[in-house]
Amino acid sequence: MASAPQQSCGIRAGSRRPKRESPVLDVIYLVATLALFALVALIAKGVERL
Template sequence: MRTADAASPAVLHRDAKTAPVLEESSVLDVIYVVATIALFALVALVARGIERL
């Protein structure tokens, strides 16, 4: 009977392969957040310019 603590080498190898994917995913999350903030700032700037017309 296998326990949860005894991981096979295949499972460990798979986990090692998915680690960089998690790092890339978090970097993409930061890029999306920054892009969203920049988009809202651009919309606010355009709205302020239209308001002055």
């Protein structure tokens, strides 16, 4: 006897992925990441002087 394929909670596999957000948010995340690394570099440079 072959059983029917199971679906988890009736959600199709293709609908699990969220919709693509605005590309502006990607730019904001990129700028924030670069600013964070620049801040860490400045702090490291300041600690070297101690």
